[in-house]
Amino acid sequence: xxxxxxIAGNWKMNxxxxxxxxxxxxxxxxxxxxxxxxxxVCPPAVYVQAVAAVLKGTxxxxxxxxxxxxxxxxxxxxxxxxxxxxxxxRYVILGHSERRNILGESSEQVNLKVKAAxxxxxxxxxxxxxxxxxxxxxxxxDVVRRQFDGSxxxxxxxxxxxxxxxYEPVWAIGTGKVATPEQAEEVHAAIRKMIEKNYSKEVAEKxxxxxxxxxxxxxxxxxxxxxxxxxxxxxxxxxxxxPFLGILKSA
Ligand code: PGA
Numbered sequence: 001x002x003x004x005x006x007i008a009g010n011w012k013m014n015x016x017x018x019x020x021x022x023x024x025x026x027x028x029x030x031x032x033x034x035x036x037x038x039x040x041v042c043p044p045a046v047y048v049q050a051v052a053a054v055l056k057g058t059x060x061x062x063x064x065x066x067x068x069x070x071x072x073x074x075x076x077x078x079x080x081x082x083x084x085x086x087x088x089x090r091y092v093i094l095g096h097s098e099r100r101n102i103l104g105e106s107s108e109q110v111n112l113k114v115k116a117a118x119x120x121x122x123x124x125x126x127x128x129x130x131x132x133x134x135x136x137x138x139x140x141x142d143v144v145r146r147q148f149d150g151s152x153x154x155x156x157x158x159x160x161x162x163x164x165x166x167y168e169p170v171w172a173i174g175t176g177k178v179a180t181p182e183q184a185e186e187v188h189a190a191i192r193k194m195i196e197k198n199y200s201k202e203v204a205e206k207x208x209x210x211x212x213x214x215x216x217x218x219x220x221x222x223x224x225x226x227x228x229x230x231x232x233x234x235x236x237x238x239x240x241x242x243p244f245l246g247i248l249k250s251a
């Protein structure tokens with residue numbers, strides 16, 4: 001079973017409109033020759049539409065960094081999955097550790113968002129990962145299993161196949177302290193076992209599991225070489241064309 005590599009850039013709360021458009025234009029040119037991997041960028045919500053317009057018809061898909069789970073109505077400040085779809089999104093990052101830890105998002109909320117995203121035809125990129133103290137306490141797999149079970153509760157096998165999981169150890173995000181390829185592979189293999197247990201071997205073989213946390217053009221190749229690592233979710237190194245493209249090339 002060969003899973004297609006998927007590299008996604010998470011721009012977080014960075015860039016201006018003009019810098020976003022410039023980056024999108026750069027990626028449009030640079031990504032023209034790349035056909036061996038799926039590529040996406042996830043700009044801040046206010047720039048998604050403009051970036052999607054630049055990247056329309058290219059190999060670079062566009063995603064959002066969050067969504068609200070209700071369809072429509074009196075939810076001041078929120079954005080629905082249908083709205084994201086409407087402005088050209090294909091993906092949505094859900095349950096990022098910054099949302100879980102800074103904004104108090106629970107796996108139950110992530111689960112509602114996964115369901116809303118799937119119902120709207122978006123591909124959810126669901127993030128899981130342990131804190132440093134949890135890794136040091138030897139509870140990484142328990143933490144990830146709880147997040148996995150909670151986030152995907154009630155998701156049918158056919159829908160699960162469409163989901164992407166991003167394993168992002170929190171201690172590696174934005175710290176320059178990337179997990180070793182072995183550390184990543186160990187958790188990725190454990191996540192694939194969780195999919196197999198809750199669904200089937202067939203589903204487990206189809207789901208793509210990205211690694212995220214200080215990935216750059218220097219360290220990507222050896223992480224992506226691991227059998228259960230199917231791509232990367234990239235923060236800092238996705239804010240400029242060259243490093244992001246370097247990661248794509250390592251794939
Ligand atoms: P980083 O962020 O690459 O800057 O560590 C990754 C992420 O949070 O998705």
